[in-house]
Amino acid sequence: MGNFENVSIVKKANIYFEGKVTSRVVLFHNGEKKTLGIMLPGxxxxxxxxxxxxxITAGNLDVKLPGNDEWVNFTGGSEFEVPANSSFKLIVKETTDYCCSYIKE
Amino acid sequence: MGNFENVSIVKKANIYFEGKVTSRVVLFHNGEKKTLGIMLPGxxxxxxxxxxxxxITAGNLDVKLPGNDEWVNFTGGSEFEVPANSSFKLIVKETTDYCCSYIKE
Known part of the structure; x- marks a missing residue:
């Protein structure tokens, strides 16, 4: 778990769905970008x-990834990838703390 | 507004009130500590x-500071101080994005 060291963080939050999903941008010296976010049930x-x-740092959610008909459950300590230029659906069952990494291919 | 540069951020969020209040800890090289947080209405x-x-980076809330009988309204761009070892009440009217600095006296 731990910390991200020697990073920049954007002070202003990204706020979606009237605050039920929020995230903060973390920028790394190597140009990498991550967001740390919270999703409330919905x-x-x-x-x-x-x-x-x-x-997924903590929480409980079902995810339907692009091209899949099935919902897959994720909880704290698990992770999943989403392809570029796609969309995915989430059913958040418990408040979920996550870290999203944006990967240039 | 802008960014905090060359800081550490704790990956795991602080989650209060079933996720209606969440914050993330930002640590500075000089030992200073701030939290960046979101409060949903409540x-x-x-x-x-x-x-x-x-x-207050963005949002709308009423605050009753210790020793005060009156509620005071704050919105984005405003700020207030809370004394050490005290408690304060908040009525959050709109999703509020804030930065809290912890000040050693």
Whole structure:
């Protein structure tokens, strides 16, 4: 778990769905970008531009990835990838703390 | 507004009130500590150990500071201080993005 060291963090939050989903941007010296976010219970759909790695720090959610008909459950300590230029659906069952990495291919 | 540069951020969020209040700890090289947080609409009471400077980045809330009988309204761009070892009440009217600085006296 731990910390991200020697990073920049954008002071202003990204706020979606009236605050039920929020995130903060973390920038690394090597140009890498991650967001640290919170999702409250609810149903959401998000689009990607870059490939994303979603690491679930804590929480409980079902995810339907692009091209899949099945919902897959994720909890704290698990992760999933989302392809670039796609969209995915989430049913958040318990408040979820996540780290999203944006991956240039 | 801008960014905090060359800081550490704790990956795991602090989650209060079932996720209606969340924050992330930002640590500075000089030992200073701030939290960046989100409060969804609701009524809350918080206690302080250190003196706190609360900067409201965005949002709308009423605050009753210790020793005061009156509620005072704050919106984005405003700030207030809370004495050490005290408690204060908040009525958050709109999702509020804040930065809290912990001040050693």
């Amino acid at each position: 149903e959401y759909e998000f689009g990607t531009e870059l490939k994303e790695l979603m690491e | 009524e809350y009471e918080f206690g302080t150990e250190l003196k706190e400077l609360m900067e």
